[in-house]
Amino acid sequence: MSVTPTLEADVLRRQDPQLADILLGELDRQSTTLQLVAAENFTSPAVLAALGSPLANKYAEGYPGARYHGGCELVDAAERLAVERAKALFGAEHANVQSHSGSSAVLAAYAALLRPGDTVLALGLPYGGHLTHGSPANFSGRWFDFVGYGVDAETGLIDYDQVRTLARNHRPKALVCGSIAYPRHIDYAVFREIADEVGAYLIADAAHPMGLIAGGAAPSPVPYADVVCATTHKVLRGPRGGMILCGSDLAERVDRAVFPFTQGGAQMHTIAAKAVAFGEAATPAFAVYAHQVVANARTLAAHLAEEGLGVTTGGTDTHLITADTAPLGVDGRDARGRLAAAGVVLDCCALPHGDARGLRLGTAAVTTQGMGEEEMAWLAALLASVLRGGTESHKAREDVRELTGRFPPYPG
Ligand SMILES: Cc1ncc(COP(=O)(O)O)c(C=O)c1O
Numbered sequence: 001m002s003v004t005p006t007l008e009a010d011v012l013r014r015q016d017p018q019l020a021d022i023l024l025g026e027l028d029r030q031s032t033t034l035q036l037v038a039a040e041n042f043t044s045p046a047v048l049a050a051l052g053s054p055l056a057n058k059y060a061e062g063y064p065g066a067r068y069h070g071g072c073e074l075v076d077a078a079e080r081l082a083v084e085r086a087k088a089l090f091g092a093e094h095a096n097v098q099s100h101s102g103s104s105a106v107l108a109a110y111a112a113l114l115r116p117g118d119t120v121l122a123l124g125l126p127y128g129g130h131l132t133h134g135s136p137a138n139f140s141g142r143w144f145d146f147v148g149y150g151v152d153a154e155t156g157l158i159d160y161d162q163v164r165t166l167a168r169n170h171r172p173k174a175l176v177c178g179s180i181a182y183p184r185h186i187d188y189a190v191f192r193e194i195a196d197e198v199g200a201y202l203i204a205d206a207a208h209p210m211g212l213i214a215g216g217a218a219p220s221p222v223p224y225a226d227v228v229c230a231t232t233h234k235v236l237r238g239p240r241g242g243m244i245l246c247g248s249d250l251a252e253r254v255d256r257a258v259f260p261f262t263q264g265g266a267q268m269h270t271i272a273a274k275a276v277a278f279g280e281a282a283t284p285a286f287a288v289y290a291h292q293v294v295a296n297a298r299t300l301a302a303h304l305a306e307e308g309l310g311v312t313t314g315g316t317d318t319h320l321i322t323a324d325t326a327p328l329g330v331d332g333r334d335a336r337g338r339l340a341a342a343g344v345v346l347d348c349c350a351l352p353h354g355d356a357r358g359l360r361l362g363t364a365a366v367t368t369q370g371m372g373e374e375e376m377a378w379l380a381a382l383l384a385s386v387l388r389g390g391t392e393s394h395k396a397r398e399d400v401r402e403l404t405g406r407f408p409p410y411p412g
Contacts, residue, residue: 215290
């Protein structure tokens with residue numbers, strides 16, 4: 001199914017050509033450049049259809065069967081479907097699918113379990129912690145007393161001994177595991193053990209690996225964490241949004257922490273789109289996709305290392321790679337700019353050692369487009385050549401256009 005004709009035929013083109021041009025321009029940008037931003041993906045036309053549906057019109061404060069508004073029978077059915085599918089997909093006793101974003105999900109998890117001023121142990125921001133893991137610019141850093149653990153400067157791996165020592169010394173009320181840039185599987189069993197030793201809650205922020213977990217390509221935190229927060233976009237390939245999983249014992253606290261404590265009316269079109277995405281993620285085809293995402297990332301990481309980039313932790317277990325471009329004589333910010341000019345879109349990130357910035361890239365979107373390991377090898381060579389100055393950006397841009405032309409995200 002094609003997205004372009006849907007947009008072109010849409011009344012928007014006639015009513016508001018200025019905005020229609022922006023939408024189509026963005027579709028063109030996404031289709032003709034390479035999306036290596038690790039947090040992005042291409043949702044299916046079915047997910048987009050749910051997002052653009054009349055459910056966007058409906059007010060539905062509360063939960064199915066207990067709303068503050070009339071006329072909620074059908075949106076109740078959509079939310080029940082999303083909840084049941086999420087529970088089955090992840091093997092959770094309870095699912096809340098109302099969080100507007102990953103950050104809202106984390107806020108609600110804290111609201112359910114903590115009081116302002118409580119101590120929380122989380123991955124420090126310089127090592128890949130998210131803003132909601134204690135940034136002074138975020139509510140988390142303002143309202144809670146965050147202590148940061150780190151990664152080993154040499155290996156880039158989480159230093160579990162340090163986590164244990166910090167937990168013993170600070171006696172946090174909660175431990176948070178999860179990251180925006182950690183390329184390896186997290187050992188949830190070790191975190192559970194440490195949390196139990198000091199009597200802390202364990203909150204897993206699985207925003208990044210949630211799609212891999214759904215497809216059986218990464219270990220699940222559900223059996224270990226008290227609360228699991230996630231985004232539904234990223235590898236999971238649903239609409240932009242959040243979700244929370246927990247045991248039945250915390251269900252009521254989590255639900256109340258989402259609504260009415262931190263949010264108002266649920267976004268029913270997004271919840272319907274989440275239901276569609278969970279349905280897709282339960283298929284054998286999605287498991288194949290999730291494993292291919294990892295195979296592609298491993299191949300890309302290996303070829304980037306061969307090209308001389310400093311790949312953090314020596315590789316990846318997931319969709320995500322972080323790499324130091326300094327060995328090629330260019331810092332992370334310059335590298336991002338040069339690659340953007342070549343049509344390769346990715347992010348900068350902190351590196352475990354020193355203050356230099358590196359690159360963060362992911363394979364979720366290119367894998368959705370159907371690219372495989374052959375294309376990843378080609379991509380690594382192009383990336384390195386652009387960074388070394390061996391390929392002019394306009395030539396690289398043409399090569400990228402040719403590649404993406406063979407792998408359209410929304411084939412017509
Ligand atoms: C670990 C982690 N937590 C939370 C979030 C926040 O998600 P959102 O941008 O939807 O608020 C992200 C987003 O990248 C993330 O990686």
